Amino acid sequence: xxxxxxxxxxxGLRHEFVTQAGRxxxxxxxxxxxxxxxxxDRLDPDRACEAIKLNDEESDALAELLGAPRIVQRLNALHRxxxxxxxxxxxxxxxxxxxxxxxxxxRVRTRTGxxxxxxxxxxxxxASPGPEFVLAxxxxxxxxxxxxxxxxxxxxMANG
Numbered sequence: 621x622x623x624x625x626x627x628x629x630x631x632g633l634r635h636e637f638v639t640q641a642g643r644x645x646x647x648x649x650x651x652x653x654x655x656x657x658x659x660x661d662r663l664d665p666d667r668a669c670e671a672i673k674l675n676d677e678e679s680d681a682l683a684e685l686l687g688a689p690r691i692v693q694r695l696n697a698l699h700r701x702x703x704x705x706x707x708x709x710x711x712x713x714x715x716x717x718x719x720x721x722x723x724x725x726x727r728v729r730t731r732t733g734x735x736x737x738x739x740x741x742x743x744x745x746x747a748s749p750g751p752e753f754v755l756a757x758x759x760x761x762x763x764x765x766x767x768x769x770x771x772x773x774x775x776x777m778a779n780g
Contacts, residue, residue, distance in 0.1 A: 634658075653750060655679040676750050683747040707762060708770040709740070710777055714757035717780035724751025732772040734765030 626634045628648065636646035636658075644660035646668075655678075659670040674682065712719050718726050729735055739746045739753065740760040746753065755761070763773045 649748075653748065655748075657682070676748065680747055683745070705764065706767045706770050707737075707764045708774070710761045710763060710770075710774050712755050712757055712759040712761060712777060716757070716778055718755050718777055719757040719759075721755060722751060723749060723753045723755055726776055728763070728773050728776060731776065732765065732769040734763050734769030734773050736761050736773075737764050738762040 621637055623635050623637045626636070628634055630651075632648060632650040632652075634646055634648045636644060638644050643662065644665045646658035646660065648656040648658060650656070653676055655674045657672040657674060658668050661667040661669040723736060723739075737748065738761075739749050739755070740762065741756065741758070761773075761777065763770050765773075
């Protein structure tokens with residue numbers, strides 16, 4: 621299945637696909653973290669007939685219901701498709717500076733331009749965790765960015 625990605629300047633990203641039944645579905649990921657689930661009109665694929673605003677908790681619940689472990693698979697496929705984009709899975713070891721602290725304390729995006737897109741904890745994927753999400757030893761952080769950026773995140777997570 622092909623998923624189209626469109627940058628929305630000043631807003632975020634839109635991902636869309638067409639179901640086997642011919643329905644067009646989209647998700648707008650706002651820079652603020654909000655997600656909008658969009659269902660397009662059957663007769664006019666450029667007109668949204670339904671837009672459902674989801675907060676972080678609702679987005680996470682929907683992702684889990686739809687099989688969030690596929691997020692990591694999709695990111696791995698995406699980085700092969702987009703030159704310069706790398707996704708890495710970085711473990712949070714016991715005793716590292718950010719184990720037991722909110723993710724936002726690391727200021728990863730500000731410091732490296734790389735994004736933490738998910739955290740895997742005890743086999744469960746937490747998609748798009750917010751800055752208040754508390755990291756734990758044993759978590760695996762999924763980051764996306766340049767290879768230099770992901771290397772810098774590994775260094776930050778290991779040494780502060």
